[in-house]
Structure formats: C-alpha cells, structure tokens
Amino acid sequence: MTGLSAGSTEIGRRVGVAFARIDPATVGPSVALGILFAAFSLLSPNFLTRSNFTNVLVQSAPLLTLATGQTFALLMGGLDLSQGSIVSLVSVVTAGVLMQHGLLFGAVAGLAAGFVVGLANGWLIGRASIQPFIVTLGMLYIAAGAAMIYSGGSSIFGLPQPDVDYFFWFGGGFIGPIPVPVLIAVLLIAMAHITLTRTPFGRHVYAIGGSETVAVMSGIDVGRVKVIIYLVSGGCASIAGFMMSGRVISGQPLLGAGDILLQSIGAVIIGGTSVFGGQGGVLRTVLGVLVVAFLVNGLNLLAIDTFVQRVIVGAIIILSVWVNSWRRRRL
Amino acid sequence: MFPGVVALDDVDFDLRRGEVHALLGANGAGKSTLIKIVAGLYQADAGEIRIDGRPVELRDTETARGLGVSVIYQEPALVPNLSVAENLFLGRELLTPLGLVDWRRTRAEARRLLDRLGIEIASDARISSLSVGQRQLVEIAKALDIEAKLLILDEPTASLSQGEAERLFALIRRLAQSGVGIVYVSHRLEEIASLVSRVTILRDGRSVGTYPVDRLDRRKVVALITGDERASVKGTGKAGRVIGEVLLELRRLGRLNEFDDISFTLRRGEILVLTGLVGAGRTELLETIFGARAAGTGEIRVGGRSVAFTSPRDAIRNGIALLPEDRRGQGVAVVMPVFQNITLASLGRFVRRCFLRLREEQQHASRMIRNLAIKTPSPFLRAGLLSGGNQQKLVLAKWLSTQADIFLLDEPTQGVDVGAKQEIYRLIREIAAAGKGVLVVSSDLEEVLEIGDRILALRQGRIVGAFINDNLAPARLVDAITHGHAT
Numbered sequence: 030m031t032g033l034s035a036g037s038t039e040i041g042r043r044v045g046v047a048f049a050r051i052d053p054a055t056v057g058p059s060v061a062l063g064i065l066f067a068a069f070s071l072l073s074p075n076f077l078t079r080s081n082f083t084n085v086l087v088q089s090a091p092l093l094t095l096a097t098g099q100t101f102a103l104l105m106g107g108l109d110l111s112q113g114s115i116v117s118l119v120s121v122v123t124a125g126v127l128m129q130h131g132l133l134f135g136a137v138a139g140l141a142a143g144f145v146v147g148l149a150n151g152w153l154i155g156r157a158s159i160q161p162f163i164v165t166l167g168m169l170y171i172a173a174g175a176a177m178i179y180s181g182g183s184s185i186f187g188l189p190q191p192d193v194d195y196f197f198w199f200g201g202g203f204i205g206p207i208p209v210p211v212l213i214a215v216l217l218i219a220m221a222h223i224t225l226t227r228t229p230f231g232r233h234v235y236a237i238g239g240s241e242t243v244a245v246m247s248g249i250d251v252g253r254v255k256v257i258i259y260l261v262s263g264g265c266a267s268i269a270g271f272m273m274s275g276r277v278i279s280g281q282p283l284l285g286a287g288d289i290l291l292q293s294i295g296a297v298i299i300g301g302t303s304v305f306g307g308q309g310g311v312l313r314t315v316l317g318v319l320v321v322a323f324l325v326n327g328l329n330l331l332a333i334d335t336f337v338q339r340v341i342v343g344a345i346i347i348l349s350v351w352v353n354s355w356r357r358r359r360l
Numbered sequence: 361m362f363p364g365v366v367a368l369d370d371v372d373f374d375l376r377r378g379e380v381h382a383l384l385g386a387n388g389a390g391k392s393t394l395i396k397i398v399a400g401l402y403q404a405d406a407g408e409i410r411i412d413g414r415p416v417e418l419r420d421t422e423t424a425r426g427l428g429v430s431v432i433y434q435e436p437a438l439v440p441n442l443s444v445a446e447n448l449f450l451g452r453e454l455l456t457p458l459g460l461v462d463w464r465r466t467r468a469e470a471r472r473l474l475d476r477l478g479i480e481i482a483s484d485a486r487i488s489s490l491s492v493g494q495r496q497l498v499e500i501a502k503a504l505d506i507e508a509k510l511l512i513l514d515e516p517t518a519s520l521s522q523g524e525a526e527r528l529f530a531l532i533r534r535l536a537q538s539g540v541g542i543v544y545v546s547h548r549l550e551e552i553a554s555l556v557s558r559v560t561i562l563r564d565g566r567s568v569g570t571y572p573v574d575r576l577d578r579r580k581v582v583a584l585i586t587g588d589e590r591a592s593v594k595g596t597g598k599a600g601r602v603i604g605e606v607l608l609e610l611r612r613l614g615r616l617n618e619f620d621d622i623s624f625t626l627r628r629g630e631i632l633v634l635t636g637l638v639g640a641g642r643t644e645l646l647e648t649i650f651g652a653r654a655a656g657t658g659e660i661r662v663g664g665r666s667v668a669f670t671s672p673r674d675a676i677r678n679g680i681a682l683l684p685e686d687r688r689g690q691g692v693a694v695v696m697p698v699f700q701n702i703t704l705a706s707l708g709r710f711v712r713r714c715f716l717r718l719r720e721e722q723q724h725a726s727r728m729i730r731n732l733a734i735k736t737p738s739p740f741l742r743a744g745l746l747s748g749g750n751q752q753k754l755v756l757a758k759w760l761s762t763q764a765d766i767f768l769l770d771e772p773t774q775g776v777d778v779g780a781k782q783e784i785y786r787l788i789r790e791i792a793a794a795g796k797g798v799l800v801v802s803s804d805l806e807e808v809l810e811i812g813d814r815i816l817a818l819r820q821g822r823i824v825g826a827f828i829n830d831n832l833a834p835a836r837l838v839d840a841i842t843h844g845h846a847t
Contacts (some may be wrong), residue, residue, distance in 0.1 A: 227715045228708040236704055239693035246652070246690045247758065248676035282784040307695045 035354045054301035054309070057352050061345075062323065069327035076330055083208060087201065089322035089323040090210035091269040093315065093320075095150065095293040096300075098212075099219045099291075100264025100314045101258045103297050104225070106238045106306025107161030109259065111150060111291055112170035112266040116285025119270030120142040121176050124185040124280025132192040141268045146172050147263015148256070155255030165259075169290075185280030193278050200275025210272045221311045234258060238306025296321055299349045301326075320345070335356065370407075371567045373511065375541040379554050380532060382573070385562035385585055388510065390544050394562070395512050399431045400424035408757075411510070412595045430511030432516055442486040443468035448502050465570050473501050478527055490591075491643070493524055500528065504535070511535065512543040515775065516653055517551060520691055523637045523842050527658055529555050549579060550806060561585060585778055590684040601789075603813075604628030606664070607682075607797040609648070612626045613658035618644040619821035622658070623844030626766065626797040631788060633800045633829075635808045636818030636841050641683050645818075646768045649799075650682040651675035662766070676705060681759035685693040685770040691755040698736050699725030701754050717813060728757040749780025756787055767791055767798045773807060785811055805834055819844045 040207050069076040081248065102109040123139025146168060153164040193216035202209040233254045236244040244251050266285075273284055300317025302309025321342060328338050371394060379646050384392060385391045385439045394724050398409065400418040407532045409417055426839050434823035438447045448470050455460045468639045470483040488493060496516060503511065513532075514822060517525040532555060536542055544552055553573055560570040606625045614620040616749045616798050619641035626632050634642055647653045649660060651669030660667050669675045672682070693701055702725045703710065710721040725739045730754045735744055761766060772788065773781045787809055792798050802808050808815055809829060817825035817840035825840035 168760040205781070223715075229716060230710060231702065232704070232707055232716070235696060236693055236699070239563075240689070241696045243693045246650075246672050246682065246684060249704075250673055256613050307693070 036047075040358050043249040053271060053356065054353060055316060057349060057356075058300055058313070058320050060351075061320050062316065063239050065320065065323050065327060068321070069330065073327065073330040076327060077148055079126055081326070081330075085209045085322050085326045086327075087208045089318055090208070090295060091212040092289065092292055092322070093272045093318050094213040094217055094272065095289065096148075096270040096296040096314045096318050097218050098262035099293045099297050100300075100309065100311050101222070101225075101234060102161065103264045103294070103302050103304060104306055105169045105255065105258050105308055106241070107154065107258070108165065108294060108304075109253075109262040109266075110148065110162070110165040111146060111168035112262065112269075113285035113287070113290030115171050115263055115266035116144050116178065116270035116273060116289060117158055117176040117266045117282055118146065118172045118179070120274040120284040121180040121185060121280040121282050122190060123271060123274055125179060125189055127192055127196065132195050135192070135196075136271065138185055142175075143267025143270060144260065147260045147266070150263060151256035151259030154234055154259060156190065158252075163302045173286065176299055180280060180282040182282060184282065196198065196275045196276050197233060198275070200272045200277070209278070213268065213272065217268065218265065218311055222259075230254065236309055238303075240306070241305075292321065295346045298346055301349065303353075303354055304350075307338055317349075361470050371562070371565075373567065373570075374545060377541055378536050378539050378832075380542045380544055380552075381538050381544055382552055382556040382559040383562065384581065389562040389585070390564055390565040392514065395431060395514055395545065398424065398512065402428070417692045429512070430503045430508035431512045431514070432503045433514050436498060438487045438495055438498060438502075442484065443484045444474070444488055444490075445483040447487055447498060447754075448473060448483075449526060450502075469563060473504075476565055477504070477531055499530075500531075505530075508540055510543070512545065514545045516544075517546075524542070525551065529773060571753075579717065582778060601629045601793050602795075604795060605632050607662070608799070608821075609661040609664075611659040611661065612651070613645070613648065613655055613660060615641075615648060615653065615656040615822075619818070620657075624816060624823070624826075626799050628765075628795045628797055629792050631792045631798045631800060631811055631813045633808050633812030633813060633815045634818055635837065636807075637804055640818040641821035641839075642818055643658050646682060646770050646799070646801060647676070648828055650680055650768060652682075668741065676762065676764070679763055679765040681754070681762060681764035681767050683755050683759065683767070683769045683772055686773065687751055687755070687775075688744070692743050692751045694742065696743055696778055697740045698729070698734070698743050698746070698754060699739035702728050702739075702757045704759060705758050709761070722763065725757075730763065730789060732757050732760075747777075747780070749776040750782065752780070752784060753775055753787070754789075756784075760791070767794050767796055769798065769800045771802060771804075772800060773802075774803065781807075805837065806838065809834060817841050 036191030037275060051352060075081055095116075100110055115208045119139045119142060122142040123135045126138040127137075150161075150164055150168055153159050154161050188311075189339075198209055199213070200210055204212065225234065233244065233249050233251075236247065237251055237254060241251060269289075270285060274280060277332055296317040297309070298304060298317070300309070300313035300315070302313055324341065324345070325338055328341070371390070373394070381669065383394070385393055393402060398418065400421040400423050403419070410416065411429075418424075418427070418428060418429075435656075439450065442450070445466050449466055453463045454462045454469060461518050461842060467483055469553055471659060474483060474553050477497070477500070481494055490498065491754040500513075500516060516528060529552075532544070540585060541696050544556060545637075546552055550586070556573050558570055559573055559576055559581075561568045561581070604627055606627050610624055613622040622645060634645070636642055644653065648758065651674050653672070655668070660669075660731050664681070667674075667678060669678070675682075688694060692702065696704075697721050703721050707716065710717045710724070722739060727738060728734070729736060734746070734750050734753045734757065736750065743751065744752065767788075769788065773784050776784065785807075788798055788800065800811060804818060809832060812829045814826040815829055815832070815837065816823050817827070817837060819841060824844045825837075827837065827840075844846065
C-alpha cells in the first residue's frame with residue numbers, strides 16, 4: 030500500500046515536472062514558425078537557402094536586441110515606448126563623436142547617451158512612481174527631440190576611415206560564417222535568459238509583474254528592480270541603435286522613428302509574454318521575432334507588397350493574444 | 361465546466377418561504393457549484409430545479425435574477441473606483457427622462473437603502489477607501505435592493521466583526537419574516553445556529569442530509585462535514601511552550617484616526633491575540649509594525665532596540681513577517697508557481713556566486729510543502745489554483761523560510777474550511793513552540809479563545825481590555841469589544 034502510493038506520487042511529480050518543462054505558450058509560435066517554413070519552402074525556391082537565412086538573421090538582429098530588453102519591461106507589467114527614440118539618439122551621438130574623436134569615443138558617448146535615457150526612465154518609474162506608459166511616452170518625444178537637436182535634423186554621413194570600417198563590422202561584419210550582429214544579439218539573449226531564470230533579480234521581475242503588492246510585502250526592493258529593468262531595456266535599445274548605425278555607416282536622427290518600436294513590442298507579445306506581466310520570457314520573444322522576420326521575408330520573396338504585409342503582421346499580433354487567452358480560459 | 365470532475369451529484373435541496381436554511385460543507389464540497397447553478401452561472405447536467413413549484417430553466421444569471429434569485433458571493437464584486445451609490449445601482453442606473461444618470465435620486469435611494477440596513481457608510485464614499493468588512497455590507501445592500509424571493513449568502517460574515525455580523529443577522533431575520541427564503545452558506549454552524557431552522561450538509565459533492573438545527577451540535581456537524589466520526593478535539597494549548605524574552609514592544613503607538621496609545625509586549629513562545637470589530641484599527645496596526653505605514657506617535661521596539669521601519673523590506677530584515685488579511689491581493693502571487701511563492705522572501709538563501717540554485721530552491725519548497733501539508737499536485741502549479749487554506753499555508757511557508765522571529769497574522773483562517781483551520785491552528789502553535797512570537801489579529805471569537813495565550817481587545821483604535829486566556833468567559837470579551845468595558 031505504502032509502496033504503491035509512494036510510486037504514484039513519484040509519477041505525479043514527474044508528470045508535473047514534465048508539464049512545467051514544456052511551456053504550452055511556446056507551442057503556438059513554434060507551430061506558426063513551422064508552418065511558415067513549410068509553406069515558403071514550397072512556394073519559393075529561394076527561401077530555404079543559406080544566404081537567405083543569413084540575410085534574415087542579420088536583418089533581425091537589431092529587433093532581437095530591442096525585443097530582449099522590451100521583454101523585461103513587459104514582464105514587470107510595464108512597457109518601454111522610448112526604445113525607438115533611443116536608437117535614433119545613439120545613432121547621431123555615436124556618429125557625431127566618431128567624426129571628431131574616433132570610434133572608441135563615439136561608441137562610449139553614443140551608448141552612454143542611450144543608457145542615460147534608460148536610467149532616467151527607470152528613476153522616474155521606480156523612484157518617482159510614475160506610470161511606465163506616461164514616462165516612456167514622454168521620453169519617446171524627449172529622446173527623439175534630443176537626436177534632432179544634436180544632429181541639426183540631418184543625417185551624419187562621411188565618417189572617417191578606418192573607423193568607419195570597424196563601425197560597419199558591428200552592424201554587418203562576419204566572424205568566419207557568423208554575422209557579428211547576430212552573435213551580439215545571441216549573447217545578449219543568453220545573458221537575458223540566464224538573468225531572468227537564474228538570478229534573484231530575474232525572479233523579482235516576475236514577482237512584480239505577478240503582483241506588485243505581494244512583491245512589496247515580501248520585502249522586494251521594487252523601486253530598485255524597476256530602475257534596473259528600464260536600464261536593461263534602454264541598454265538593449267542602445268546596442269541595437271549602435272548596430273543599426275554601423276550597418277548604414279552613418280548617424281540617422283530618424284533611424285528608430287519608424288516601425289521598430291512597435292515591432293519590438295509586437296514581437297514580445299507574439300512570443301506569448303503576457304501584457305499584464307508575470308508570465309513569459311526571452312526565449313518566447315526570440316520565437317516572436319523569428320515569426321515576424323521570416324513571415325516578412327517569405328512575403329517579400331513571393332513579391333507580396335509591403336502594405337499587405339503590414340495588415341498580416343497586425344493580424345498575427347491580435348491572433349496570438351487571442352490564442353493565448355483562449356488557451357488560458359480552457360485550462 | 362470541470363472536466364473529469366463531478367462537482368455535484370444527486371443533491372436534493374429544498375427551501376421554504378421565510379426560512380433560513382444553512383448550507384454547510386468544507387472547501388470543495390460543492391457549495392459554490394450548487395449556488396452558481398441556482399444563480400444561473402453554471403448549468404446542471406442532470407436533475408431539476410423548481411421555483412414556487414414550477415420547473416424552471418436557469419440558463420443565465422439574468423433569468424435567475426428575473427425569477428427573484430439574488431446571490432451575495434464571498435469576494436465582493438464592486439468597482440473600487442466608483443462610489444457606494446454608483447456601485448449600488450451599477451447596471452441599473454436611475455435615469456432622468458433625458459436618459460442621463462439622475463444623481464440626486466441615486467444618492468437619495470442609496471442613502472435610504474443603507475439606512476434601512478443600518479449601515480453607517482457615506483453613499484458617496486469610494487469603495488477603495490472602505491475596509492473589506494464595509495465592502496461586504498455594501499455588497500449585501502446591493503443584492504437586497506433587487507426584489508429577491510430567494511437570497512443566497514455565501515460566507516457573508518467571513519470578514520465581518522461580531523457587531524457587524526449581529527446587525528446582518530437581525531436583517532436576515534427581518535427579511536425571512538417578510539417571506540424571503542434565505543440560503544446561508546457557511547463553514548461554521550455555531551455563529552448561525554440561532555439564525556437558521558434547517559441545515560443541509562454537503563460532502564464531496566453529495567448531500568449527507570438535511571437536519572433541523574436543534575438536532576445538531578458542533579461535534580456532529582464537524583463529523584458530518586469531514587466524514588470523520590472522531591471529530592476535532594481542542595488543541596494542546598500551551599503545552600510544551602516556554603515563554604521567553606521580549607521580542608516586540610509597542611509604547612504608546614498611534615496613527616491619526618486609526619489607533620492610539622497602543623502599548624503591549626510580545627515574548628518568545630507566546631501567542632498574543634488582538635481582537636476587535638472591523639474598523640477597530642487592527643489591520644492598520646499590523647501594517648504599521650510591518651513598515652507598510654509610518655507610525656505617527658509612540659515607539660516600536662524590536663529585540664530591545666527602538667526601530668523606525670520605512671518599508672516592509674526593513675521590517676523583514678529585522679525578523680518580522682506579516683500574513684496579510686487580503687490573501688490574494690497581498691499574500692500570494694497567484695500567477696507564480698507554488699515553489700516560487702514559498703521562496704519569494706528568502707531567495708538570498710539559494711544564491712551561490714550570483715546565481716540561484718534552482719534544485720536547492722525546489723528541494724526546500726518540497727520540504728515546506730511536506731512539513732506544512734500543503735495540498736498541491738506539484739510545486740510547479742500556479743499558486744492561484746490552490747484552495748484558500750492551502751494558500752494561507754503557502755504564505756506561512758514563505759515566512760518560515762526566512763529568519764523571521766515575529767509573526768504577525770491578520771485573520772489567518774478567514775475563508776478557510778474546518779479541516780484546514782485546525783491545521784493552521786496547529787501550525788501557529790508550532791511556530792510559537794519553536795520560540796517565535798506570534799501576534800494574531802482575529803474577529804472570530806471561537807478562534808481567539810482557542811489559540812490565544814493572552815488577548816487584547818481593541819475598540820475604536822484603543823486597547824480596552826487585556827485578558828489571560830484561562831477559562832475566560834466569552835461574554836467578557838464581547839463586552840469589551842462592543843462596549844469598551846473591561847470587567
């Protein structure tokens with residue numbers, strides 16, 4: 030009798046562990062990615078080629094980097110609307126300083142400018158307790174304006190040799206067969222994943238997203254965690270801005286003014302991270318980015334026009350949240 | 361609705377006009393499911409429901425309400441940002457001929473309704489500014505305004521103090537006399553024995569019988585609810601506990617409009633109970649000790665040192681733990697797994713070289729789950745899926761994982777079933793026996809007398825009586841709480 034019950038609880042435990050390991054939220058985007066691969070491979074001979082894959086990954090490296098930072102903000106139940114403007118600011122400051130003082134100083138100054146914006150976000154949200162939406166919306170304008178002021182509203186071209194070649198290396202170079210920006214993005218993703226799953230800080234991010242009051246009542250320094258979250262988000266945006274500028278070897282005051290911010294938030298959501306916080310993770314975000322990137326790539330190969338592509342991406346954002354909420358209600 | 365689980369099976373239940381009928385049972389016995397079927401939220405798979413002798417089909421809540429069924433659920437369903445009056449008429453706003461909200465009439469009707477029930481709450485007060493107990497009263501007022509033939513109350517007194525409960529009982533009697541049939545769902549018979557005429561007990565989704573109330577006593581009820589003829593026995597009391605040095609001392613502590621001139625000491629190995637009506641300042645006092653509110657006047661001393669905590673974080677570092685009254689809002693992170701809830705306040709223990717040792721953490725959680733007998737299929741289950749009693753144990757497990765010496769427990773058994781209650785009492789005694797100091801806030805008289813070594817009665821923010829719990833007559837306590845006399 031005791032042997033039997035001990036055995037059955039052991040099985041129960043193992044089943045529980047197995048279920049916990051397979052994250053049901055990742056099934057949707059994984060299946061979507063599989064379907065995309067199958068469909069595009071059949072429809073276009075150019076899809077399943079090494080050059081195409083390299084191309085897609087290089088192009089999506091900045092988005093991967095941005096969305097990795099954005100994941101932290103969404104996990105705590107917030108969001109970061111200033112990422113795009115940080116990209117622009119980092120772009121013009123890096124290029125501007127590089128022009129006079131070389132790449133090293135350019136990189137330090139540019140990245141520092143982006144980190145300062147992230148820190149300001151974090152301080153206002155974590156210490157002054159203002160809503161993330163309000164703070165980062167304001168910062169979206171402030172950082173975009175700062176980028177325009179610094180650059181006088183025009184692009185910074187004609188960067189000096191040899192710095193410009195090194196600069197390009199970060200955005201479009203290779204180490205052997207591996208594209209440098211992809212390598213940077215993968216390293217950041219790995220660090221972010223380990224931080225979220227294996228450090229007390231990561232656990233605190235989930236706790237704040239799950240219930241901020243419970244986090245406070247459990248002795249978590251919520252203000253400090255929020256400051257770091259927005260520093261991470263702003264930092265990722267800075268690195269993305271640096272890579273993007275390197276790729277176009279210039280400083281562009283409108284580099285992050287386009288779609289990239291909304292893509293970053295959209296990718297996190299498509300990956301299955303909850304907009305209410307507390308549930309999700311960086312690996313889901315990677316899936317989300319890949320779905321968007323390969324979808325757009327495939328549609329391009331099929332010569333489907335970009336206006337239609339936007340309709341499809343939008344529909345997928347809504348669909349993914351719908352599927353997730355339907356799954357949760359069913360369970 | 362519950363795949364693979366039969367929540368209710370073959371239950372017969374009848375309610376007469378003007379009768380108060382108690383529905384008792386442990387958590388998960390099927391009380392809530394039965395209520396929700398009658399309320400039209402769930403549909404029965406088999407069987408028949410008749411109202412006034414006619415078979416009815418309760419497809420949805422609208423139909424049920426139209427037939428005069430009114431339900432008051434355990435969790436107040438009020439919009440926190442709206443006023444009392446707005447909530448009372450939510451979804452059936454009083455309109456002017458132009459189709460705009462008639463504020464004058466809304467306020468007047470709300471006032472009349474509250475006055476009729478003897479509820480002293482301003483009709484334009486925001487719900488968010490009210491205590492849990494006050495919200496319950498508003499909820500009841502809301503349900504009663506609909507012309508109800510059949511009123512179902514699900515644990516209405518779980519968060520009410522003695523005085524508020526008495527007022528509610530008077531109201532229920534009046535309603536019953538006017539011909540309303542009332543189903544009163546509860547965990548405890550004692551508190552409602554004087555109120556009800558018949559009692560139906562559910563266990564594991566089946567009815568184990570309907571009895572006239574005078575044929576039941578506490579022992580029999582507990583036996584029927586738990587299915588255990590041995591029934592529960594009173595705890596071991598102070599046995600095996602040594603009262604040690606002073607852990608916590610308050611000196612003339614006060615906060616404007618909340619409490620004033622509070623002085624007491626809590627020693628190692630001691631269970632001190634603070635009792636009083638809702639609004640007597642009990643929760644506020646605990647939160648002040650815990651650093652969630654700033655003290656106005658007076659002094660808090662921990663381990664002989666004067667302290668001024670500015671956050672719960674400070675208090676926790678100094679060995680204080682708080683089990684909050686609002687379990688789902690402040691105690692348990694419902695979307696997080698069970699094991700992460702257990703270790704949330706003690707993650708530092710599992711860090712080696714900046715990283716969490718997940719295996720160690722999970723082993724610790726499994727040990728706590730075993731030691732506290734937390735019923736969960738897996739440590740990875742979302743904490744929100746546990747029953748109330750097990751969530752409460754989870755919060756205790758969280759604090760037992762820290763170095764806390766001073767345990768502040770705010771209504772530790774609110775909304776918890778009979779069996780789990782006894783287990784929580786046992787845990788509280790074990791915590792005290794391990795040399796920690798326990799300060800319990802409770803408005804459940806029976807609980808106060810069962811676990812307290814010493815009892816402090818709080819009334820309108822002041823201590824009006826201090827008692828040693830040695831054959832203490834309940835009447836003396838009630839007198840102090842409600843009238844302020846300490847005899």
